[in-house]
Amino acid sequence: MSPTPTPTAPAPAAAEDGALLSLRGISKSFGAVAALTGVDLDVAAGEVVALVGDNGAGKSTLVKVLSGVHPPDAGTITFESREVAVPSPAAAQQLGIATVFQDLALCENLNVIENLFLGRELRALRLDEVAMEVRSRELLRQLSAKIPSVEAPVAALSGGQRQTVAIARSLLGDPKVIILDEPTAALGVAQTAEVLNLIERLRERGLGVIMISHNMADVKAVADRVAVLRLGRNNGVFDAEATSAEELVAAITGATDNVVSRRSRRARPSGGGPDPEDGAGADAEPAADEQVPTTAMTKGDGDE
Numbered sequence: 001m002s003p004t005p006t007p008t009a010p011a012p013a014a015a016e017d018g019a020l021l022s023l024r025g026i027s028k029s030f031g032a033v034a035a036l037t038g039v040d041l042d043v044a045a046g047e048v049v050a051l052v053g054d055n056g057a058g059k060s061t062l063v064k065v066l067s068g069v070h071p072p073d074a075g076t077i078t079f080e081s082r083e084v085a086v087p088s089p090a091a092a093q094q095l096g097i098a099t100v101f102q103d104l105a106l107c108e109n110l111n112v113i114e115n116l117f118l119g120r121e122l123r124a125l126r127l128d129e130v131a132m133e134v135r136s137r138e139l140l141r142q143l144s145a146k147i148p149s150v151e152a153p154v155a156a157l158s159g160g161q162r163q164t165v166a167i168a169r170s171l172l173g174d175p176k177v178i179i180l181d182e183p184t185a186a187l188g189v190a191q192t193a194e195v196l197n198l199i200e201r202l203r204e205r206g207l208g209v210i211m212i213s214h215n216m217a218d219v220k221a222v223a224d225r226v227a228v229l230r231l232g233r234n235n236g237v238f239d240a241e242a243t244s245a246e247e248l249v250a251a252i253t254g255a256t257d258n259v260v261s262r263r264s265r266r267a268r269p270s271g272g273g274p275d276p277e278d279g280a281g282a283d284a285e286p287a288a289d290e291q292v293p294t295t296a297m298t299k300g301d302g303d304e
C-alpha cells in the first residue's frame, strides 16, 4: 500500500487561475438525502479531470447540476471567468457544456450521419445530406474514430463505436467542456483503448473534459487530475500520474481523509507556470498493475 498522500492546503475558495469551469460550494439535497455538500471542482481547457467515488458518492448528481438537470441548492458555477446559472439542459448547451450520459441516447435504426445530426440537421432549401456526410467524415477523421461506415446503422456498431458517435455528436454543438458519464463502462479492452484515445483527442482540441469512472486503470491512463467525492463531499484532488491506484481507492473508500489539492504536472494549455506542488512524487512510476478490483470500488450502499 502506498503512503497516504500528504495533505496540503484545503481546496481553494475562489476559482482556480486558468480554470475554464469552476464549481464552488455546490450543495444539493433530495429531501433528507444530502447528495452533495459544499463540493468544489475545477477543469481547465485541455485538461481531463476524472470524477471518482463510491456508489452514491454524488458523481451523477454533480454532473446533473452541471448539465442543467438539477438546480443546486447552494454554490456557484463559474464558466469562462463569469458566474453563470445552468437552469436547463438547453442553457448548458448554450454555454458550451455538453454531457454524454451513459445511455448515449442514440437511435439504433438510424445511421451514423443521421445520429450525429439528429435535431440539428443542416438545411439549405432542403436537407443538405451531402454537407452532413462531409462534416461527419471530417469530424470522425479528426477524432481518429474507427467507424467502418458513416452509413452503417448504429445498431451494427460496437459499444466503443457508439460511444464515439455520441461524443462526436456532442462536439457538433461546439462545446468547451464535455462531461462523459462512465464512457468505458461495459467495454472490452480494445474498445476501451479506442475511447481513451478519443478522450486524448478531446484534450488536444483544448476541451475541458470531466470523466466519471469507476476504473482506476482508465483514470490513470487518461486523466490529468482526479477529483474524489465521498459521501457527497470532496475527499481530495490528486495528480493522476503521481498518485497510485491504491491511494485513489483509499480516498474513495474513506481509508484516508484528504483535502488535497495537487495540480497536474502535465501541460496545461491555458497557461500558468510550473506548480511548486508538482515536485512531490513527480517521478513516481505508476504501479505495474493499476487495475483495481471492482469490488473495492462498489462496496457501499449500492442503492443506485
Ligand SMILES: Nc1ncnc2c1ncn2[C@@H]1O[C@H](COP(=O)(O)OP(=O)(O)OP(=O)(O)O)[C@@H](O)[C@H]1O
Pocket (backbone or CB within 6 Å): 030, 033, 034, 035, 053, 054, 055, 056, 057, 058, 059, 060, 061, 062, 303, 304
Ligand atoms: N433524484 C433523486 N432523488 C432522491 N435521491 C437521489 C436522487 N438522485 C440521487 N439521489 C441520492 O443522492 C445520493 C448521490 O447519488 P448519485 O447518483 O449522485 O451518486 P453516484 O456517485 O453517481 O453513484 P453511482 O456511482 O452509483 O451512480 C445517493 O444517496 C442517491 O440515492
